[in-house]
Amino acid sequence: MKKIYLIAVALLFSFKGFSQGSPDYGAGMKFNLNEDGSKYLRVISWAQIWGQYNSDRPLDANGKEQADLDFSVRRARVLMYAQINKDFLILTHFGLNSLNSANLTPTGKGESSQLFLHDVWAQYSLGKNNAIGAGLHYWNGISRLNNQSTLNIMTLDNDRQAWATLGLSDQFARHIGVYAKGTVGKFQYRVSINGAATTNLQATTVPTNGGAATYTGARLLGSKEAGRTYAGYFEYGFLDAESNFLPYKVGTYLGTKKVFNIGAGFFSHPNGSVVADLAGNLTGENVNIFGLDAFYDVPVGKKGAAVTAYALYQNTDYGKNYRLGTTYETGSMIHTHLGYVLPGKSKTRFQPYLSYDSRKIDVLNDNASQLGIGANAFFSGHNSKLTLEYQTLKYASDKAVNTVTLQAMIYL
Template structure:
């Protein structure tokens, strides 16, 4: 059999968006179209191996949280840096319509001071670099972390079998998540520059970069799309405590041996979405008419603990739920305009006063506020979160052959039990699509609240420039 690279039309994954027709022209226009990296294992393409490669690079100017110091120990009100947000490879194969194998690996979040392996080699510059921050003190420590030679690791690795046309089942380290659409968001086609992170509420504690080991079932029945899973979460944590200063219990993760259930079910009012892979599309750029309403959950019994005033340990379930709506609506085929909008309400219960701060690719240290250093902010905790984003794809005549523009905005409301104040924050950005999601440049400004003494005291901002290419 002769192996060749070609396009397998019958197995196009939802990560691979159809290229808008305005990019396919003759004359002096440079043709950016290409065939997906597919190795055909049969003449008709029904047996194949599909490869995807993508890189996302960030350059940033960050207004740091109060009390932040830089890597040289000096006070730092502002920092600038460049790093790798994601560098990934994904491969999946079908040699029969009855089964599929998928492997996904890569790195994330490498900066000039962190994101590497401990030691990093002969010149790894290991040191006391914080990788976890206490939200009350803003302090944290870890020894031996460096910026160099990040370790490639598996994100997804699973096997799947077809039971019927409406039911597929599989097992492994998987991304068939519950809770919300955005909890299974593809990183190839965000509309905003990235996810807000609280959409992955278990991130890097009971999961491995938003994945857990487990069994899953998925499929479509009429207009209904579903995914259900029984998972064995990673076992982490030493439990919570009782805070004498505020006279209240503080929950934290505790090592346990319990299974978790999760699921997400959506009704598709217009066109159906492809669910061969678990990754939901962020924006179809006018190539598909989609309106979905969905709901989901994740439940992990006795996965956190706290203590009462007498020092007695109390166990708590992690119970997470959401309701969301997604719209992608082409307006005019002549102008190529389209509206993309998404809204979600999260209800999170990790136990009393559970709180986690997150700072993506954080290059700051120290910190005197409850945010911690650098760009960290209260992100995941017991309470409620409302998030919405919307973007409009501008007329193709605006730039002609040079690409398309999509301004967007996002709004977040957080109401955490841990703090006395609720907060609003926003993101504003612009996508420049050179070749749809295959090649784009994004500029975004994000504002975040600063907390001191359990109340919002001020706000800070961050500019991010991202270059994104995937094949």
């Protein structure tokens, strides 16, 4: 093996520019395994720590009142990918999510304390701009938000309903299967065929006779009848081209690119849900989700200001009258967010933002709405930032839930 070089990566998901907005370095470290850098290993690590205030938190598992202020490790992750030549790539991504005082365990051996695989896939290139791959992957369908990177979200966190299959047919928004992705001119695509998870958030649920659908097709009907999912996302870029070297979509470029994309995507799981008739006979119902979105991110003027705007329409059909908690329901959603990087020449940049979504809930014949008002303080682009956000959620006739969250994030 020839000399190994340790250098700063210029960009997390491509080879050119600073798409993460950092004036210091890109996003990680690169170990070159030969002199021309065609063989390499890249490593990225990040942590997001939350302090969250909510005066209306529900009772804990022991029926006791919870403190208004809580702390958590929202995400702790390590991502590595390597190429032995231009034709082959392997990626591994592991970590944990939402570790807090309620799910800590005495010796760190509990379920919430354990690292798990988020992604692991192998990929083979088909020429310069197209590739196929297989494994536990994040080449999702539906929308840009369903392919969002957690490193550069503009708002505090991703819109939860946009990760529309998380825990229902997959493992934390990742499916095991095969995918194809690529670029043709200004057009980008990603499509996949995957296996559906048998154990999910409704692992012990059965549909009631004559009642609503449950997302239990793979378990109750079997993998032959309900074991495949299909997904795709397609977009056209009018301005600067975005990298699709990896699947993770950038949330805001902080004025370092000019991007205007429109996209459309889908997710389909034949017989993914199950209903029972009055006699208890089970029938599969198809799960179909469709999204249409637009992303606009451009610098404004000559003083470092920038605008980020996004809009999504998502139509979600999980089956007859489906609802799971306040997260998943058969219906539709409109989501939008808008951010503005304030002008200035300082290394520290500020970005106030607004987010809003409105959901139609078929089974309740009612709506849910969520408003977020926040701001980012970027000390070195997305590599070091603080985010403060006030959020209010009104779900149907339930009392509004209000939270204030402060996030500290560093990634290297």
